[in-house]
Amino acid sequence: DVKVTQSSRYLVKRTGEKVFLECVQDMDHENMFWYRQDPGLGLRLIYFSYDVKMKEKGDIPEGYSVSREKKERFSLILESASTNQTSMYLCASSRGTSFSRPLLSSYNEQFFGPGTRLTVL
Amino acid sequence: AQSVTQLGSHVSVSEGALVLLRCNYSSSVPPYLFWYVQYPNQGLQLLLKYTSAATLVKGINGFEAEFKKSETSFHLTKPSAHMSDAAEYFCAVRGGAQKLVFGQGTRLTINP
Numbered sequence: 001d002v003k004v005t006q007s008s009r010y011l012v013k014r015t016g017e018k019v020f021l022e023c024v025q026d027m028d029h030e031n032m033f034w035y036r037q038d039p040g041l042g043l044r045l046i047y048f049s050y051d052v053k054m055k056e057k058g059d060i061p062e063g064y065s066v067s068r069e070k071k072e073r074f075s076l077i078l079e080s081a082s083t084n085q086t087s088m089y090l091c092a093s094s095r096g097t098s099f100s101r102p103l104l105s106s107y108n109e110q111f112f113g114p115g116t117r118l119t120v121l
Numbered sequence: 122a123q124s125v126t127q128l129g130s131h132v133s134v135s136e137g138a139l140v141l142l143r144c145n146y147s148s149s150v151p152p153y154l155f156w157y158v159q160y161p162n163q164g165l166q167l168l169l170k171y172t173s174a175a176t177l178v179k180g181i182n183g184f185e186a187e188f189k190k191s192e193t194s195f196h197l198t199k200p201s202a203h204m205s206d207a208a209e210y211f212c213a214v215r216g217g218a219q220k221l222v223f224g225q226g227t228r229l230t231i232n233p
Contacts, residue, residue, distance in 0.1 A: 004164070009162075031219050033220075035223075040130060040225055040226075041225060042127075042211060042223040042224050042225045042226045043165075043211065043213075043221075043223040044223075045216075045220060045221075045222075048219075048220065050219065058220070090164055090165065092164075092165075094219060096219075108219065109167055109170070110167075110221060112157075112164035112165040112166070113164050114162070114163055114164045115162075115163075115164055
């Protein structure tokens with residue numbers, strides 16, 4: 001079974017702190033994703049990565065950055081946490097395609113971690 | 122651009138009753154469509170997916186969904202609700218390059 005783990009289930013930080021959320025997958029997946037989940041808004045994509053050291057902005061990248069130094073690990077960084085970043089953060093991974101860039105014509109299932117509930121005070 | 126609308130943020134049914142969760146999509150390309158379920162304090166789990174094969178898709182836990190192109194819909198159904206079905210359900214459409222675009226979610230409550 002694919003396993004996606006996230007470093008913390010619950011996290012409380014103060015405004016202005018630098019926050020690191022870690023995600024690790026054990027299935028050698030090429031693609032990794034960070035979402036935030038808010039009531040009434042569903043899941044929104046923050047950043048994704050389709051290869052080591054590669055990243056692309058999602059729909060709401062402002063206030064966030066990411067790092068992917070190793071294939072199995074994808075980190076989400078809040079450079080200076082703010083109260084409006086209080087949310088549930090979900091990491092996901094999926095198998096890539098045989099090409100260097102993912103193709104629209106194919107799709108591989110995303111597997112999700114349990115989430116990190118971040119509160120910024 | 123692709124988008125998904127789930128009608129009804131909360132749905133409540135009695136145990137043993139039909140479950141119907143509604144999802145409409147918009148897509149500029151032939152859609153791949155998904156239903157995910159999130160149980161309390163857990164991540165998302167894939168229930169079923171439509172990828173341009175059969176229009177009636179069967180998933181896990183007795184759920185199924187029917188793709189209707191003319192109605193741009195992909196509603197999720199289960200003939201008989203069980204208490205263990207209480208969860209939040211998300212409809213999603215492929216957003217290009219392996220990405221997903223999610224709906225707002227529907228919280229399903231089962232009454233004994």
